[in-house]
Structures are given as C-alpha cells and as structure tokens.
Amino acid sequence: MKKEKTFLQKVREWPLLLPVVALFLVMAVNIIYDAANGNNPFTFFMITLQNTTGNGTILYGRIIDILNRGSEAAILAIGMTLVVSSSAGTDISVGSVMALAASVCCVMLAGFGETSVTELRMPLIFGVIGGILIACVCGMFNGFLVAYLKIQPMVATLILFSAARAIGFLVNNNMIVYVRNDTFGKIGGFTGIIPTPIIIALVCVVLTALILKKTALGTYIQSVGINPKASRIAGLSSVAIIFMTYVICGFFAGVAGIVKASRITSADPNNVGLYMEMDAILAVALGGNSLGGGKFNLTGSIIGAYTIQAITTTLYALGVSTDQAPVFKAIIVIMIVAIQAPPVQAYFRKRRAAKLALQQEVA
Amino acid sequence: MDKDVILTARGITMTFPGVKALQNVDLTLRKGEIHALMGENGAGKSTLIKCLTGINDFEAGEIRMDGIDGPVKNHSTRDAQNVGISTVYQEVNLCPNLSVAENLFIGREPLTALKTIDRASYNKRSQIIMDDLGIEVDVTQNLENYSLAIQQMVAIARAVDMDCKVLILDEPTSSLDDEEVEKLFKLMRDLKAKGVSILFVTHFLEQVYAVCDRITVLRNGTFVGEYPIAELPRVKLVAAMMGKDLDALEAIEKENADFDKAEVVIDAQGISHTGTVKPFDLKIHKGEVVGVGGLLGSGRSELARSIYGADRASTGTLKVKGEEVKIAQPIDAMNRGMGMLPDDRKAEGIIGDLSIRENIILAMQAKRGALKPIPMKEQEAIADKFIDLLSIKCPSREAKINQLSGGNQQKVILARWLATDADFLILDEPTRGIDVGTKSEIQKLIIDLAKQGKSIMFISSEISEMLRTCNRMVIMRDGEKVNELSGDLTQEGVMNAIAGGEK
Numbered sequence A: 001m002k003k004e005k006t007f008l009q010k011v012r013e014w015p016l017l018l019p020v021v022a023l024f025l026v027m028a029v030n031i032i033y034d035a036a037n038g039n040n041p042f043t044f045f046m047i048t049l050q051n052t053t054g055n056g057t058i059l060y061g062r063i064i065d066i067l068n069r070g071s072e073a074a075i076l077a078i079g080m081t082l083v084v085s086s087s088a089g090t091d092i093s094v095g096s097v098m099a100l101a102a103s104v105c106c107v108m109l110a111g112f113g114e115t116s117v118t119e120l121r122m123p124l125i126f127g128v129i130g131g132i133l134i135a136c137v138c139g140m141f142n143g144f145l146v147a148y149l150k151i152q153p154m155v156a157t158l159i160l161f162s163a164a165r166a167i168g169f170l171v172n173n174n175m176i177v178y179v180r181n182d183t184f185g186k187i188g189g190f191t192g193i194i195p196t197p198i199i200i201a202l203v204c205v206v207l208t209a210l211i212l213k214k215t216a217l218g219t220y221i222q223s224v225g226i227n228p229k230a231s232r233i234a235g236l237s238s239v240a241i242i243f244m245t246y247v248i249c250g251f252f253a254g255v256a257g258i259v260k261a262s263r264i265t266s267a268d269p270n271n272v273g274l275y276m277e278m279d280a281i282l283a284v285a286l287g288g289n290s291l292g293g294g295k296f297n298l299t300g301s302i303i304g305a306y307t308i309q310a311i312t313t314t315l316y317a318l319g320v321s322t323d324q325a326p327v328f329k330a331i332i333v334i335m336i337v338a339i340q341a342p343p344v345q346a347y348f349r350k351r352r353a354a355k356l357a358l359q360q361e362v363a
Numbered sequence B: 001m002d003k004d005v006i007l008t009a010r011g012i013t014m015t016f017p018g019v020k021a022l023q024n025v026d027l028t029l030r031k032g033e034i035h036a037l038m039g040e041n042g043a044g045k046s047t048l049i050k051c052l053t054g055i056n057d058f059e060a061g062e063i064r065m066d067g068i069d070g071p072v073k074n075h076s077t078r079d080a081q082n083v084g085i086s087t088v089y090q091e092v093n094l095c096p097n098l099s100v101a102e103n104l105f106i107g108r109e110p111l112t113a114l115k116t117i118d119r120a121s122y123n124k125r126s127q128i129i130m131d132d133l134g135i136e137v138d139v140t141q142n143l144e145n146y147s148l149a150i151q152q153m154v155a156i157a158r159a160v161d162m163d164c165k166v167l168i169l170d171e172p173t174s175s176l177d178d179e180e181v182e183k184l185f186k187l188m189r190d191l192k193a194k195g196v197s198i199l200f201v202t203h204f205l206e207q208v209y210a211v212c213d214r215i216t217v218l219r220n221g222t223f224v225g226e227y228p229i230a231e232l233p234r235v236k237l238v239a240a241m242m243g244k245d246l247d248a249l250e251a252i253e254k255e256n257a258d259f260d261k262a263e264v265v266i267d268a269q270g271i272s273h274t275g276t277v278k279p280f281d282l283k284i285h286k287g288e289v290v291g292v293g294g295l296l297g298s299g300r301s302e303l304a305r306s307i308y309g310a311d312r313a314s315t316g317t318l319k320v321k322g323e324e325v326k327i328a329q330p331i332d333a334m335n336r337g338m339g340m341l342p343d344d345r346k347a348e349g350i351i352g353d354l355s356i357r358e359n360i361i362l363a364m365q366a367k368r369g370a371l372k373p374i375p376m377k378e379q380e381a382i383a384d385k386f387i388d389l390l391s392i393k394c395p396s397r398e399a400k401i402n403q404l405s406g407g408n409q410q411k412v413i414l415a416r417w418l419a420t421d422a423d424f425l426i427l428d429e430p431t432r433g434i435d436v437g438t439k440s441e442i443q444k445l446i447i448d449l450a451k452q453g454k455s456i457m458f459i460s461s462e463i464s465e466m467l468r469t470c471n472r473m474v475i476m477r478d479g480e481k482v483n484e485l486s487g488d489l490t491q492e493g494v495m496n497a498i499a500g501g502e503k
C-alpha cells in the first residue's frame, strides 16, 4: 500500500526549504518597501547596464550587488560546511586567515616594507599562490590540532583566530599595504561586465560540487562526521579526512582573503575578513546543516551565504545605518534558526500528525 | 481492570513516515509474571516498548496501569519510572564516558547532608550491586573501558536497582553468555517472586521457555495473540511469529575436510594487546571456519581486534598468505583481504544518518579509495541484492539506517562486510539480535562462504551456533588462548574447555 506523496509533502521534506523561504522573505520585504515608497516594486530584481568611469559598461542592480558582495561569505561557506560535517565543530579562524592571506599576497606583490605601490613586483599569480599557500598552512595547523591532537575545534581554531591577524601585521611590517594596480584590482573588480568575485565564487562552488560528485569524498566526510569509530573500522581514516577538510577550509579562506584585498586594493589586517567567520558559520546553519556534524548540504550553505548578504543589503536599502544593521540582522537570524530548532520542528510535526489523524477519523 | 493485572495497552497504533509500525496492538501484563514479547525483526516489539515508556508518541490506543485512574500518558522514560516502569532498551544507552557507578546512579544520585552528591556512598553501593550480580568490574572506571556484554549488565543492574512494578527488558541477553544469562534469570525469578512483572524480548527461543509464563506474539506490526507458555510449543511459536511454518531446520552441512594441508591464510605469532590479550599464535587455513569461545571478558573480541588492527597489536607478527604484513589501522588489514564485523553495532557499526545503501557500500568504497566511486547503478544493485539476500525489512534502500529495527540494522552491517568479498572475515556476534528464521540463513551463508574458499573467524556467545558452523574452536580464558578443539566438536567438550576442565 504505497501512497504517492502529495506535492505539499514533497515540498515539506525538501532540505532546501528553509534557506529558500528565507531568501524569498527578504525579497518580499524589498518589494513591499519599494512599492510603499512609490518606486517600481521590482527594483530589487532589476538588472541594468551602466556606464562607469573606471570600469566601463557593467551590470548594475541590487541582485548583482548581493551576488558580488556575498562572494567571500559564499566561498568561506564551502569550506566551513565540510569542516562542520566532518568534525562537528567550526573553524573560527577563517576571518583572520583571510587577513593573513591578503597580507602575504599584497606584500609579495608590493615588496616587503613598501606601503603603497602601483606596479607589481612579480607576476600576480605568485602573489595569489603565496596567499593561498599560507592559508592552506593555517588549515593544516588547525587540522593537525583537531584531527591528530583531538583538541576541540573551537579551541584549536581560537589560536589562529587571534594570531593570524597579528602575523599579518608582522608580514606587513606593521602597516597597511596598498596595491593600487589594475591587474590586481581585477580580482575584486570586473571581468567584462560581470563582477569578478561572482565568477570566482561560481568556479569555487562548481569545482567543489564536481569533486564531491566525482569522488566518494562526500560520503567519507559525512560518515566520519556521524560516527568516526565505525568509519575507522570500515576502513576510513577519520584523522586524515578531518585534517583534509580543515586544509580545504583554509584554502577557501585564502581565496576569499585575496578577493577582499583586491576589492579594497589593500591588505589591512585589522579589517580584512572581520567577523566573516560569523557569516560563514551562519550560512552553514541557515542552509539547514546541523552544526552537530554529519550530513551536509552544500547548496543550502551557499544559499544561506547569499541570504545573509541579501539581508544586509536590504537593511542598507531600507536606510538602516551601518551601526544598527547588526541588530536587525540578529533578529532575523534568530527567527530563521528558531524555526529549524528540533523542539519547534517537533511541534509542527505533531500538529500535522494530529491533523492527519483527524482527517482519517473523519474519512 | 482485573485485580491481578498491572498494565494493559489497548489498540496501540503508531506510524513512522512510510511504515505502519503498530496497528491496533494489545498487551496485558499480570502481576508477578514474566511475559515474553515475540516477533520477527521489525515486527514492532521495540516500538511497542517505546510507546509504553513515552519515547514514542502513539496515535491511537491507551495504556492503563493498576492503581492509576484513567489512561497513563508517559512523555519520557522519567515519567515511566515515576509510574513504576523501569526499562532496559535494546541499544545500551548509557554514557560511555562516565564511570560505571555514575551510570548506575545518574539521575538519582544519593545526596549528603549538604545536598551535594555523595560519591563515596554511591561508589560503595555500586560495587555492592555489581558484586551481587557477580560481575567483576571496577565501578570507578569509565563504562567505555568495558565490553558490550558488561555494559549490558550495567544497564540491567541500573534498571533492576530501581524500585519498579514493571520491568521491561528489550533483548537484554543479546550479547550475554550462558553464565550471565543464568544470573539474569535468577534475578528475574527473584523479582517475579516479589510481585514485579517483567516484559522480556529475546530471539532465543529456549530462553523464553526457561523463564516465561506467557507469550504475546506480534507480526508485521499487528497483534497475533497471547498464549500461556504451555499452549504454545516451539514449533507453534515460530509459526505464529513468521505467519507460516518454518521448514524443519534443515541440518546444515559443513565441510569437514582436513585443513592442515590447505593454504595458511592467517598466521599470527605472538600477537598481543597490552592489558587485554596475552601473546597468542593462531593459524587459519583457506576455507576454514574457526570459532572463538570463552567466558565474558576472556578476550575473544580483543583477540580478533588485534589481528584486524582495530586495536593495534602491541607485539607479534602477522603473516597473510605467507607474507609478513604491518597493520596500523583497519584499512591496512582490509587491503590485505580482511574484514571485521564488530560486535557493538551502535558504537562501531552503523553510520546512523546515512542510508541503507550508503551503509552497505561503505567498506567496499573505502577499499577502492575516494577517487574511484562506485557508480550509483552498481551501488543500488549491491544494496538490493543484500536487502533481498538477508531479508532486510525496510521501506526503501534510501531509508536511513537508524530508522530500522535493531535486527535489521545488524543485517545491514553484515551486508557491508559480505559486500567487500574479503578472503578472511572476522564476524563478532554476526547474528546478534537477528530472528530465528534469518539466523539459520546466515549460518548457511557462512558455510557457503567457506566452501567458496573464504576463511572465517566466528565469535558468538551462543555455543550451539558455533558448533553448527565451525571446523575448529579456539578457547580463550583471561586474555589467553588456552586451548584449540577440532574434529568432533560437542557442546559438552566446548563447555568443559571454556570452564577450564582441561588445558
């Protein structure tokens, strides 16, 4: 006696339901706000071509802005998702590692001791590789502490959370290093009419998705996250897999750091990636992933990252000041996370069951 | 309610998404009786128990208890305890990183005059409880340091120590040896004499006839009937459970060749594991099934684990097919053609949130490496094959493994290892929690594997099961290999050897 699931049931069981609903809500707020102000209600969705003095013709619109500015969070969310899944903990050092990667990249391009250059001292690619490499080394350090020494992820990554920025200052010779160069600027600028960060984020996501699809790594990571002991008996090396996810997380922190540095044409260890670890972790949670590890949903995390950016952008559009925005952001996040909380979910399930039982009785 | 009835459940109905776990099930427990709850894997026994104790929220039906007006509605194990129901669940759910004593008293710690926890007193009381049961443990040690069987005894001791009117035991004997089973039965009879009613689930039919007064049978989530023990002989019980007559257990034909001349697949010399297994030598030949017998805590599982690398051997050398190998972790052993089904399926077997399919192919995939994923079509074919072969009862192969009944989870983990096609398989309690029908299928399967030239190390707390399948038996005592029996294995011979009659 197998009943086909109704459309509604299928939607309810859809893992992306929550992040998508959250995103729609943000859009709705935009529409209502614009309509109330006598603007075109669909301003939010409008994408136009605009001529600018610096960048020539480029795409312009609120959605483009969200996709562009959300790139770093989306890139970080990829690594964070894997770390959460494998080790049931979070890597809180990603923001600081971004800053360090930015410093190493900029100092390599500018030369040690320089504070402002317009000419690159070496090909761009070396700086990029340098920045990403140092971030990977940070990932290895975190991974070593968590996987081999079995230190709590939060505690282990706390070390670089505070140290990486300081190392960034050492690298920078205690200064902010400006690299005002067009080639470098492209990373955080525009490629043709499209903002480059969007392309970079897309490449990162697609690459990760492909690797997960074409290898068994996804199953390995989840399996280790759910039951490391059983995974070991079944032939997986929990230690190596957890280590690997931290290195991947470091790698993406490096990429995000370089994008950010290019965007602001400088490496400022105090500000690059500030509070970004929060956004990355939130993105994972918003995406419907349990912070207790195990099963993960990469698409959810990515949507989560852009949702957070959409909230921020919307708040600014609504005229909320930069200082107050976090308050509203916090309220919205609390609501979204509360809906996902097990007791609340259980309550909804119970109500549905009661309704179902009633229907059956009537029938 | 009748005067001699302590608990009734009427018309209990409970559904999980896609599964009607219980449909209109009745249960009547009388005062001072031991009542068996029987049924195949997935029949709904554990689900019914969890309805009684408030873990499951059933949709229809009611539970009544003697002395309480109106229906009883428990919301948690705690509630159930308050109305006098004490429970040992199928999967030991104590805290591995707390001490034995803490586990015994968690939630009901004795207090000192200052309202602080009285450690000294509860350590002392715990030691007395465990000594009374004749279980040798240091109650200040963490629970995880002890074998599954001892953990099971601790769970039982905890439940029994609580003042209760109804004691529920869901497969408490699944990893116990005859001796511990006897201890448990004595305990159960004592409680019964005090008027406590006991609901007892087991897949060992002889245990039912040894202690029970009455039997309730479930099949596929429905109530089949309630019978006094005298009216339901073994054959009828099996028929009631399966819904058809079981073909008289056909004698299983094991190969009784002379293995001495066969190729030596495993040659262990002086292997030991500090603290649990003393250095031992062991040879296993191609096509041979070797049983490992011994009392609780004799180091049976530990011996297997030190060969497989689940616990790294402290000393000794291991040769696989004549070649010396270094094994640091399980994957090394797997790459040499070994496999091991561990006895603790919850802690070391199931990957709870993954699907049945993913759980089955996991070891196979680990062996191939991450870069060579098994194509989805092939994964599905493998999963379907084993679901069919081991009659795994599940809504679909994509269902999560933790939504299966205990016995069906065990089958999935067994399937995981059968799928790896290992030349040497260690099976630690492979039939733990598996119902009578499937059990003999699995025993046949093991013998078939041996006939195909696989070598098997078989560990079971059920001696008769090993007698049926093994060509040779290794006897362990206090972490030491004390004897090897081959040729005509008899129950008596093996029991004598285990008890230490001869050396």
Ligand SMILES: Nc1ncnc2c1ncn2[C@@H]1O[C@H](COP(=O)(O)OP(=O)(O)OP(=O)(O)O)[C@@H](O)[C@H]1O
Pocket (backbone or CB within 6 Å): B016, B017, B019, B020, B021, B039, B040, B041, B042, B043, B044, B045, B046, B047, B048, B090, B393, B394, B395, B402, B403, B404, B405, B406, B407, B408, B433
């Ligand atoms: N949490 C759950 N989610 C979905 N289905 C479940 C869940 N728990 C149990 N079931 C289903 O309910 C049915 C009855 O399971 P139950 O655990 O009660 O069986 P059982 O009689 O105890 O079997 P066993 O002898 O194997 O322990 C099974 O088909 C099982 O798949």
Ligand SMILES: [Mg+2]
Pocket (backbone or CB within 6 Å): B045, B046, B047, B090, B170, B405, B406, B407
């Ligand atoms: Mg059960």
